Amino acid sequence: xxLSLVDPFVLAQEYPDTLTExxxxxxxxxxxxxxxxxxxASGRVDGTVVIFDIETNGVARKxxxxxxxxxxxxxGRYLLTSSQDWKCILWDLQDGSRVRTVRFEAPVYIAQLHPxxxxxxxASLFEDQPVLVDVSSxxxxxxxxxxxxxxxxxxxxEEVDPAVAxxxxxxxxxxxxxxxxxxxxxxxIIAGTSKGWINIIETQTCTTIHxxxxxxxVVILLRLASNGRDxxxxxxxxxxxxxxxxxxxxxxxxxxxxxxxxHVEHKFQDVVNRLSxxxxxxxxxxxxxxxxxxxNPDIYVWERSHGSLVKILEGxxxxxxxxxxxxxxxxVVACGLETGCIYTWSIVSxxxxxxxxxxxxxxxxxxxxxxAEDEFDVHPAEQVHQRRLDQEDEEPDVVTIDAVKGVVEAxxxxxxxxxxxxxxxxxxxxxxxxxxxxxxxRRRTPGAxxxxxxxxxxxxxxxxxxSGRAAxxxxx
Amino acid sequence: MDKSRSxxxxxxxxxISPAESSSDELAAGSxxxxxxxxxxxxxxxxxxxPQRPQQQDRRYSDSESTDxxxxxxxxxxxxxxSRRRSRSPVNRHTRRDSESQGSSGEPVDxxxxxxxxxxxxxxxxxxxxxxxxxxxxxxxxxPDHLNYKEKFVMRGHIRGVSAVQFSPDCSMxxxxxxxxxxKVWDTATGRLIHTFEGHLAGISTLAWTPDxxxxxxxxxxxxxxxxxxxxxxxxxxxxxxxxxxxYQIAFTPKGNILVSGSYDEAVFMWDVRRGSVMRSLPAHSxxxxxxxxxxxxxxxxxxxxxxxxxxxxxISGQCLRTLVMEDNPPATCVKFSPxxxxxxxxxxxxxxRMWSYLESRVIKTFQGxxxxxxxxxxxxxLYGSPNIKYEPxxxxxxxxxxxxxxIFWDIVSKQILQRIDVHEGVVLxxxxxxxxxxxxxxxxxxxxxxxxxxxxxxxxxxxxxxxAASADSNMRDDHPTDDADGDNxxxxxxxxxxxxxxxxxxxxxx
Numbered sequence: 001x002x003l004s005l006v007d008p009f010v011l012a013q014e015y016p017d018t019l020t021e022x023x024x025x026x027x028x029x030x031x032x033x034x035x036x037x038x039x040x041a042s043g044r045v046d047g048t049v050v051i052f053d054i055e056t057n058g059v060a061r062k063x064x065x066x067x068x069x070x071x072x073x074x075x076g077r078y079l080l081t082s083s084q085d086w087k088c089i090l091w092d093l094q095d096g097s098r099v100r101t102v103r104f105e106a107p108v109y110i111a112q113l114h115p116x117x118x119x120x121x122x123a124s125l126f127e128d129q130p131v132l133v134d135v136s137s138x139x140x141x142x143x144x145x146x147x148x149x150x151x152x153x154x155x156x157x158e159e160v161d162p163a164v165a166x167x168x169x170x171x172x173x174x175x176x177x178x179x180x181x182x183x184x185x186x187x188x189i190i191a192g193t194s195k196g197w198i199n200i201i202e203t204q205t206c207t208t209i210h211x212x213x214x215x216x217x218v219v220i221l222l223r224l225a226s227n228g229r230d231x232x233x234x235x236x237x238x239x240x241x242x243x244x245x246x247x248x249x250x251x252x253x254x255x256x257x258x259x260x261x262x263h264v265e266h267k268f269q270d271v272v273n274r275l276s277x278x279x280x281x282x283x284x285x286x287x288x289x290x291x292x293x294x295x296n297p298d299i300y301v302w303e304r305s306h307g308s309l310v311k312i313l314e315g316x317x318x319x320x321x322x323x324x325x326x327x328x329x330x331x332v333v334a335c336g337l338e339t340g341c342i343y344t345w346s347i348v349s350x351x352x353x354x355x356x357x358x359x360x361x362x363x364x365x366x367x368x369x370x371x372a373e374d375e376f377d378v379h380p381a382e383q384v385h386q387r388r389l390d391q392e393d394e395e396p397d398v399v400t401i402d403a404v405k406g407v408v409e410a411x412x413x414x415x416x417x418x419x420x421x422x423x424x425x426x427x428x429x430x431x432x433x434x435x436x437x438x439x440x441x442r443r444r445t446p447g448a449x450x451x452x453x454x455x456x457x458x459x460x461x462x463x464x465x466x467s468g469r470a471a472x473x474x475x476x
Numbered sequence: 477m478d479k480s481r482s483x484x485x486x487x488x489x490x491x492i493s494p495a496e497s498s499s500d501e502l503a504a505g506s507x508x509x510x511x512x513x514x515x516x517x518x519x520x521x522x523x524x525x526p527q528r529p530q531q532q533d534r535r536y537s538d539s540e541s542t543d544x545x546x547x548x549x550x551x552x553x554x555x556x557x558s559r560r561r562s563r564s565p566v567n568r569h570t571r572r573d574s575e576s577q578g579s580s581g582e583p584v585d586x587x588x589x590x591x592x593x594x595x596x597x598x599x600x601x602x603x604x605x606x607x608x609x610x611x612x613x614x615x616x617x618x619p620d621h622l623n624y625k626e627k628f629v630m631r632g633h634i635r636g637v638s639a640v641q642f643s644p645d646c647s648m649x650x651x652x653x654x655x656x657x658x659k660v661w662d663t664a665t666g667r668l669i670h671t672f673e674g675h676l677a678g679i680s681t682l683a684w685t686p687d688x689x690x691x692x693x694x695x696x697x698x699x700x701x702x703x704x705x706x707x708x709x710x711x712x713x714x715x716x717x718x719x720x721x722x723y724q725i726a727f728t729p730k731g732n733i734l735v736s737g738s739y740d741e742a743v744f745m746w747d748v749r750r751g752s753v754m755r756s757l758p759a760h761s762x763x764x765x766x767x768x769x770x771x772x773x774x775x776x777x778x779x780x781x782x783x784x785x786x787x788x789x790x791i792s793g794q795c796l797r798t799l800v801m802e803d804n805p806p807a808t809c810v811k812f813s814p815x816x817x818x819x820x821x822x823x824x825x826x827x828x829r830m831w832s833y834l835e836s837r838v839i840k841t842f843q844g845x846x847x848x849x850x851x852x853x854x855x856x857x858l859y860g861s862p863n864i865k866y867e868p869x870x871x872x873x874x875x876x877x878x879x880x881x882x883i884f885w886d887i888v889s890k891q892i893l894q895r896i897d898v899h900e901g902v903v904l905x906x907x908x909x910x911x912x913x914x915x916x917x918x919x920x921x922x923x924x925x926x927x928x929x930x931x932x933x934x935x936x937x938x939x940x941x942x943x944a945a946s947a948d949s950n951m952r953d954d955h956p957t958d959d960a961d962g963d964n965x966x967x968x969x970x971x972x973x974x975x976x977x978x979x980x981x982x983x984x985x986x
Contacts, residue, residue, distance in 0.1 A: 001816045002774040002789050004834055005796040038730070053732050055773075055791065056747040056754050060732070351794045356759060356786075358798045358836060392840050395888045396830070397868030398813035398856060401771065419687065420731040420748055422702065422711055 007349060015288055015301050016330050016345040019315030023057055025050045027340025030069050030322050034076040036415045037327040041079060042335065042342060043067030049081055051093070051418065052342075054326075060418050061096055065089050069110050073118035077416035080121055082111035088123055090135060093418050100135040102142075104128075110179050110221075114186045114203075122180045122189050130177040130191060132206060145180065145189065148172035149197045149211035171195075178219055184228025188248050192219025196235060198262060200248070209251075210260040214241065221279065225286030226327070230304075231262075232289060234280045240268040240291055242304060266307040268300075278337075279322045284329070292320040292334055299323055299334060299345070313345050618870060622859055622884050622894040624917060624929040628666030632659055636901070637920035639681050639853075642909035644688045648705065649918050651926045652679035658693050658703055659926075663911050663918075666928060672703045674710050681724045685748075686731040694722030694736055700746070713751040717744060723765050723851075724809070728773040728790065735776050737764030743778045745793070755793045759786055765851050766810035766821070777819050777833075779807035785821050787833050799831050801838075808851035813871075820856065820873055824848050828875055830887070842885040844892050845877035850902050852876045857884075857908035857917065859893070859931075874917060876903025882919050882929075899923050 003011065026044035033040055039060060040052045047066040050059055066083035073079070078099065079091040084107040090099040104125055111123040119136040122145070134141040151168060179192045182203070189201040196215040199208045217236035224231055231243040244263045246255055268289060280291040288310070289302045297320060299313035318338040325332055331346040354362045379387075635654035642649055648669065649661040656679055658672040677696035684691055690711070691703045698718045702711035720739035727734055733754065734746040743757035743764055760780035768777050775796070776788040783804030787797040805825035812819055818839060819831045826847050830840040845852070854875030860866055871887045882903055884893040901922030908917045915931040 001770045001772050002791075002796065005775075005787065006789065053747075053749070055728075055730075056732055056749070058732075058747045058749045058754075060749065349792060349794065355795045355797055358800050388838070389841055389890075392838070392890065394839055395868055396813075396818060396832070396839050397815070398818055398830075398871045398887055399815055399858065399869040401815045417730050420685065422690070422713070422749060422751075 007352060010347060010349040013347050014285075014330055015283065015311055016313065016332050016347055017311065018345060018348050019313070019343060020346045020348060021057060021344035023052055023342040023344065024340070025052075025059060028335045028342050029340065030067065031324045031333055031335055031342065032070040032072060033324055033327055033333075034072040035074050035327060036076055037329065039076065039418060040324075040333060040342075041070045041072065043070050043081065045340065047083070049079065049091070051079075053418075061093060061421060063091050063096055065091075065098070068108070071112045071121075073113050074115055075118075075416045076418070078113070078118040080111055080113045080118075082108035082123060084108070084126075088121065088133070090118070090121075093416070095419075100138070100140065102133055102135060102140045104131070110181075112181050114182055115184060116186055120186075122182060124177050124180040124191070127176055130180045132189070132203065143206050145177070145191065145201055145206055146199070146208050147175045147177045147191070147193055148208075149175065149193070149199060149213070150208040151211075179222045181222050181224060183248050184224060185249050187251075190222055190224075190231065192222050192233065192235075194218045196237070198222075198231075198233070198243075200260065209257040210262075212262045214243070214262070214264070215239065223280065223282055225282040226284060227286055230265075230282065230286050232280055232282055234277050234291070236276065238269055238274055238276045240277055240280050240289065242266045242268075242289060266302075266304060268302050268307070278320065279334075281323050281325050283325045284327050288325075290323055290325055290332060292323045295319055299332065301332075315345070316341070316343050616864055618866065618886075619860055620891070620893070622872065623932050624884075624894060624896060625932045626896070626898055626927055627916075627930045628928040630659075630661050630666055630668070630926040630928070631924065632668055632671070633657065633924045633926070635678070636904070636922040636924060637926055638679065638904050640905045640918050640920035640926055641682055641684060641907045642916075642918060643684050643705070644686055646909035646911040646916070648688075649926065649928070650682050650684065650691050651918075651920050652682045652693050653920070653924075654678035656695065656697075658682065658691060660691070660705060661926065663909075663916070663928065670705075670708050672708075672710065674701060674703075675699070677721075680722060683725050683727050683734070685727055686729055692725055692727070692734060694725045694738075696721040698722060698738075700725060700734070700736060715746055715751055717746075717753050718742070720763075723763055724767045726767045726769050726776075728769050729771060730773060733769075733773075733790070735767050735769060735778075737767040737778055737780075739763040741780070743767065743776070743788070745776075745790075757788055757793060757795075759795055760784065762806070765806075765808045766853075768810050768812050768819075770812045770816040771814065772816065775812075775816070777810045777812060779810040779821055781806040781808070783807055783823070785810055785819065785831065785833075787819075797833050797836065799833060799836055801829070808847075809853040811853075811855055814856055820854075822847060822852055822854070822875065828854070828873060828885075830873070840887065840890055842873055842875075842890055844885070844895075845875055845881065845883050846879045847875075847877065850878055850904060852878070852902075852904060854906045855908050856887075857915065859884075859915070874906050874908060876906050876919060876921065878902045880921070880923075882906055882917070896929065898927060899925065 025042070026046055026048060028042040028044055030043040031040060038054050040054055042050050042052065044050060047064065049063040049065065049067055049070060051061045052058070053060040065081060066085045066087065067081040068083045069081070071080045077093055079093060080088060081091065082088045086104050086107055088102045088104070088108055088111045092099050104123065106125040106128040109124045109126060111121050114120040120132070120134050122130065122132050124130040129147055130145045132143045132145055149172065175193045175195050175197065177191045177193050181190050183190060187203055189203055191199040191201055193199065196213060196217055196219060198212050198214050198219070200210040201208050214233060215235045215237050219233060219235050221234040222231060229245050229247065231245050233241045233243060242265045244265050246260055251257065268291070270293065275296060276294045278292040278294055280289065282289060287304055289304060291300050293300065297314070297316050297318055299320060300309060301311040301313065302308065303310045313332060316336055318336040320334040321337045323332060323334040329346065331344065333342055333344050335342045352362065354360050633651065633653050633655055637651050637653035640649060640651040642663065647663055649663055650658060651661065652658040656675040656677055658679060660669045661667065662669055675693065675695040675697055679693045679695045681694040682691055689704060689706055691705060692700055693703065694700045698716065698720060700715035700722055704711065718736065718738040718740055723737050723739055725734055725736040732748055734748050736744050736746065741760050741763060743760070744753045745755040745757065746752065747754040757778070760778065760782060762780045762782035764778050764780045766779040769775070774790050776790055777785060778788065779785040783800055783806055785799040785807055786795050788794065789796050799819070801823065805823035807821050807823050809822040810819055817832065819833050821829050821831060823829065824847060826843060826845065828842040829838045831837065832839050852875055854873060857872050857874055858870065859872055860870035868888070872884045872893055873887060874882065874884045876882055880897055880899040880901060880903060882896040885891065886893050899919065899921040903919050903921040906917055906919045908915070910916065917929045918926060919929070920926045
């Protein structure tokens, strides 16, 4: 509703320019926005997932479990966390409970939920085959995905040299998948391997339908833009590539699997220092590419149409790790590697003073004032009032809500609202554990230290509340 | 947008609205189409529609401004409305004439029908080469009055009741007043569920959290407290920070932010989870009397006794628009319309004005109630059969009055649809809700009562009322034939939650 009132020049601004906020709750190492963009999940080194409310910058919920990477379900209700402790956990934010816990045979690099089915996810494991996991039943069903690239089949009866074939097989065996993501509709999985190959795997059959060698280094990260057609690849050869993909949903209709072509659009790299990139992300619209760099506190923003660097976001004094772009607003968050703080860049629009004084307008230059013909005519107040009433002849519609433009809800998924908990422990300091004596630590009682503020009034009720919560936190 | 305001404010916008000036539209150059096309392709590329309205070719604003961007949004609303309203200027003229001459609801109805008849043949003429599209059945005339009947009188407050509100699911009613108690009532039976005590001074305002679990109350003891309806406990955290009486509070639709207006002239945005002030909006120079949040949570409206109504951006906390009448009557309450396009504002000159805040002008003025001392409040509501589609949908505004009446106005015609005179003192608060498909309103007043009214269908046992005056007499008489409502029984029942006093049929009928 506010868009029609906001300064259009502010709305036209597409990327953030100033550091506006610093959130801190423990040492955050990974970040993820939900699809609607009102919550930010951060994973802390102590294994807690903290969900921030973007509107209040407050903590909306905390989930205890080990994390390395977080992914939201589309409706914003479920959260998949993966970790080096060989586990993936699916959380329900309705009550903060664990829906499923899936154990693997190796540490998990990255796990991602299917875009429409929150009970299906794909996980890439450390030095192991990636798996597609169906958790619709309590006992997870794991299907192993291939890592080896699809080789061209020998054509028209050509003899395959067994030596070459054996060599190829040996090479293929060295491939291990480092990152797997779903395509926009979830029909395919895009996998990046340690040898710089990109494999496209059909979700239904778990077979590779296309492979392509992109680079020599390890594929570290793959990301899809919101349009589902642009792929962002960060690899260990210190080059960020944007790749244009064919519309895979047309596969079998207009497009043959053999006709799939991945086309590298841009390569972004630091030509001077040859720094490697810690983390990369697309902007909300996919028009910009953002990256944090090794040993450097800056965030680079490139524009994609020309491939030029448009902005370097500065502010903190530490190297930044994960960087994320808000799904609809020009807002970038990144977490510092040293302190674990979450930094937010966005646009600061100045207050238009004419909005405060309705009789005034902001003009660029002097304007000759033209006095209206009847400006100083004096009419009886009654008459003015009556005339005004007579002019109110419109038929306003006060009920019908306009279709909201540009909101992801168009796909018919009711966005989930995280319940408002009034007793989430507020840990800006991040000290959930306090020392009570030499060598003994105790989890801090939530609400402690607040008694001083609320000392008056219903003391007994308050005591009950505090002790009740203390008991609960101890159980946890 | 700001420049446009330097031009005379009340010029008829439709005289130059592009909806009619089709020749000009054709004259708009090809470069314009080009720009439009580029914009469209860019939109596709971006994957979302730009926030700025796309009516680029409608460059006919009533200002001399060269800044097209600035007038865009303003123009957009105006044109979109005029397009919706009518096609031919002739049609509009007849309508305005008939509307201005008629004082009762009758001519408006005729006009509605006539406009439909005029439009339908026009369409078929224009597309005569196609097969005739089926003409939709004529919309039945708008009902010219409402028929709310008193259902329960809830007594129990020791002093005047200042605020009343249905819970989000309308199964409960919360009321609070000068006796500093918060009482929760069962809507279906009218029984008292619980009384929350704790405030040290009278309560001026209350608000339910959107999930219906908590009630927040703002009091003259300068604090806001939270009460849990499920556990019947007070929240241990007291929201203190205001330096003077808390006047009105409102939640954002998600329930994560509470906005409060106070006598200390500040508007505070509270982080509900933390219980701390997140942001303070400093811009009023008199007590802030009214606060509301739009349905999607992006805008906050506040009004103060200095007569200013300000629209705020929730995210940035900036003032986006200020609305004021020339003679600055103190504004005591504001409410967004259900779709958020308009703001209803109560002022102490005995008027309720509906503003289009985008255009900064008054669309409708509702009069007929008495309001020169108290902060009355009210709300929007729907009427008419849900099976019939009206264009625009039928809606009313309802408010209390200082003469003890509850008055319903039709939004479009400004006619009084019903007047209920049952309260003995000032009616301070009215709130509309729906339970099990029954439309209800609940009111509270200085006579220490909370009263629940239910809409009764015309064709029921109830004889139709001819006009508002007879409705009053009906209500006053409390005539005994009205057995379905059991008014008399409940009036006697008083606030004590004695089960015997509640007739069984009350429970079954809802």
